[in-house]
Amino acid sequence: MRLVYFAWVRERIGTGEEQVAPPADVATVAQLIDWLAANSAGHAAAFAERDRLRAAVDGVFVGLDASVVGVDEVAIFPPVTGG
Amino acid sequence: MIRIIVSPEPIDLTAEIERAEAAGVGAVATFTGIVRADDGVGELELEHYPGVTERALTGLTQEALRRWSLAGATVVHRVGPMRPGERIVFVAATAAHRAAALEACAFLIDRLKTEAPFWKRERRGDEAHWVEQRETDVGAAARWD
Numbered sequence: 001m002r003l004v005y006f007a008w009v010r011e012r013i014g015t016g017e018e019q020v021a022p023p024a025d026v027a028t029v030a031q032l033i034d035w036l037a038a039n040s041a042g043h044a045a046a047f048a049e050r051d052r053l054r055a056a057v058d059g060v061f062v063g064l065d066a067s068v069v070g071v072d073e074v075a076i077f078p079p080v081t082g083g
Numbered sequence: 084m085i086r087i088i089v090s091p092e093p094i095d096l097t098a099e100i101e102r103a104e105a106a107g108v109g110a111v112a113t114f115t116g117i118v119r120a121d122d123g124v125g126e127l128e129l130e131h132y133p134g135v136t137e138r139a140l141t142g143l144t145q146e147a148l149r150r151w152s153l154a155g156a157t158v159v160h161r162v163g164p165m166r167p168g169e170r171i172v173f174v175a176a177t178a179a180h181r182a183a184a185l186e187a188c189a190f191l192i193d194r195l196k197t198e199a200p201f202w203k204r205e206r207r208g209d210e211a212h213w214v215e216q217r218e219t220d221v222g223a224a225a226r227w228d
Contacts, residue, residue: 004132006130006132006202007130007204008213056132075132075200077132077200080196080198080199080200080202081196081213081216082129082131082172082195083172083196
């Protein structure tokens, strides 16, 4: 699965995009975030404040409890600030 | 007619308004957002989620067309670096009468601020920081729920 990051999430992780192959028990965005944070200090720092994270799965905004099973792209980012 | 533009190019206000007026209906309501020079901001940089941003804006305008009787809706959003005083966003709604045009225009800019994947970073001298989402913007978007 491809992961994409934006704004300060991207900066703290140090990349805007990466390919990952999470284990089968990673079923939701929240579990994906936990798995990434457990394996990298950079990810752990970026994901430290869960209530400031938002996500999109295959281009659709979702809650962190949304499924990531079989999806192509997960985006993780701060609350949006356009306009 | 729906017009969605996400681009680093400056927004041509005259051309956008003329395009909206070409719908040939009675009312054109527009909103223009300008980069503020808050507390010495020298530059504002806009990041977005290519493809998904355009899809989100298209979805918003389609919802506006479902909720109001509109002839058209336009959203033009600039991305990349820009300076205080420059236009960052332009929204237009066209309709036979003013109420639909005015309400749809307000709906589009209110919802854009909480639903379209853009992120602002302000630069003051050598310092840069990401702008936080404002509770007042969340409240403004929620009034259309």
